[in-house]
Amino acid sequence: MAGEDYRSASYQIWQAMAAGWDRERSWMWEASRAVSEKMLEALGPQPGQTILELAAGTGETGFAAAGVIGPDGRLISTDFAPEMVAAAQRESQRIGLANVEHREMDAERMDLEDDSIDGVLCRWGYMLMADPARALAETRRVLRGGGRLSLSVWGAAERNPWASVPATALMEHTGAAPANPQDPGIFAMADPDRVRSLVRDAGFGEPRLEEVEVHWRFDDFDSYWRFVTELAGGIAMVLQAMPETDREAVRTMVEQAAANFRTDGGLELPGVALNAAAG
Numbered sequence: 001m002a003g004e005d006y007r008s009a010s011y012q013i014w015q016a017m018a019a020g021w022d023r024e025r026s027w028m029w030e031a032s033r034a035v036s037e038k039m040l041e042a043l044g045p046q047p048g049q050t051i052l053e054l055a056a057g058t059g060e061t062g063f064a065a066a067g068v069i070g071p072d073g074r075l076i077s078t079d080f081a082p083e084m085v086a087a088a089q090r091e092s093q094r095i096g097l098a099n100v101e102h103r104e105m106d107a108e109r110m111d112l113e114d115d116s117i118d119g120v121l122c123r124w125g126y127m128l129m130a131d132p133a134r135a136l137a138e139t140r141r142v143l144r145g146g147g148r149l150s151l152s153v154w155g156a157a158e159r160n161p162w163a164s165v166p167a168t169a170l171m172e173h174t175g176a177a178p179a180n181p182q183d184p185g186i187f188a189m190a191d192p193d194r195v196r197s198l199v200r201d202a203g204f205g206e207p208r209l210e211e212v213e214v215h216w217r218f219d220d221f222d223s224y225w226r227f228v229t230e231l232a233g234g235i236a237m238v239l240q241a242m243p244e245t246d247r248e249a250v251r252t253m254v255e256q257a258a259a260n261f262r263t264d265g266g267l268e269l270p271g272v273a274l275n276a277a278a279g
């Protein structure tokens with residue numbers, strides 16, 4: 001899909017995903033907070049700084065930084081999907097964060113001054129963008145000298161069965177050809193060498209990479225299937241648009257494959273995030 005068509009499809013997908021992400025925010029945060037905590041360690045925010053979160057979704061990673069930068073600091077929490085921005089804003093009001101500004105913003109075209117930001121966070125965003133090189137160049141442009149970037153993307157498909165199991169079942173059922181590994185999508189930056197070169201080519205120094213394990217735990221297969229059909233971005237949208245009989249066929253395939261991940265308490269599907277930080 002060409003750049004603008006992809007952007008508008010992706011915008012529609014994330015607008016539609018916002019309600020589910022909002023509803024499941026506590027569960028998502030519990031499962032994934034280790035990724036964000038490592039991102040924050042690598043960013044090292046300081047009191048009084050201005051921190052920008054890109055593709056913030058429901059906002060939790062940035063909110064963790066807001067506590068550190070304190071009342072004299074400022075978090076600019078952004079996402080290109082207005083429904084996500086609204087969900088993040090409701091939560092920052094609910095938890096009483098007074099140092100957060102919420103904005104709709106496309107990370108590929110940032111409406112921000114050059115050299116105006118001390119640190120940038122972006123968890124699970126760049127790999128979904130039509131042109132991650134452009135978004136990273138924008139990131140470098142808005143960062144002050146000495147400013148740092150801390151990002152997370154997903155590692156290889158085979159190490160992330162929580163996403164690759166349904167993606168493979170969908171491909172097998174529809175006969176769709178596998179995506180070009182560099183096309184935007186969940187695994188588009190799974191290759192550490194691609195992450196390194198994208199970050200360096202945007203004008204940053206050599207990034208430090210770190211893998212972080214994630215364990216997605218579900219009470220039963222129905223809960224996992226709800227996650228796949230309501231939260232899982234492009235996969236969810238394709239499944240929602242399918243005729244019921246096709247969706248049921250994919251569900252059966254996913255249920256069979258997910259049986260490998262049964263535990264005493266339900267299901268546990270592992271994943272590996274790839275964090276990268278650079279200045």
Ligand SMILES: C[S@@+](CC[C@H](N)C(=O)[O-])C[C@H]1O[C@@H](n2cnc3c(N)ncnc32)[C@H](O)[C@@H]1O
Pocket residue numbers: 010014015054055056057058059061078079080081084105106107108122123124125128129130233
């Ligand atoms: C997988 S979610 C991650 C949300 C959040 N960062 C988290 O880790 O919980 C991806 C987010 O990226 C946003 N996004 C995708 N492309 C974007 C772009 N070009 N500019 C800004 N946000 C974008 C989506 O709206 C969505 O909220």
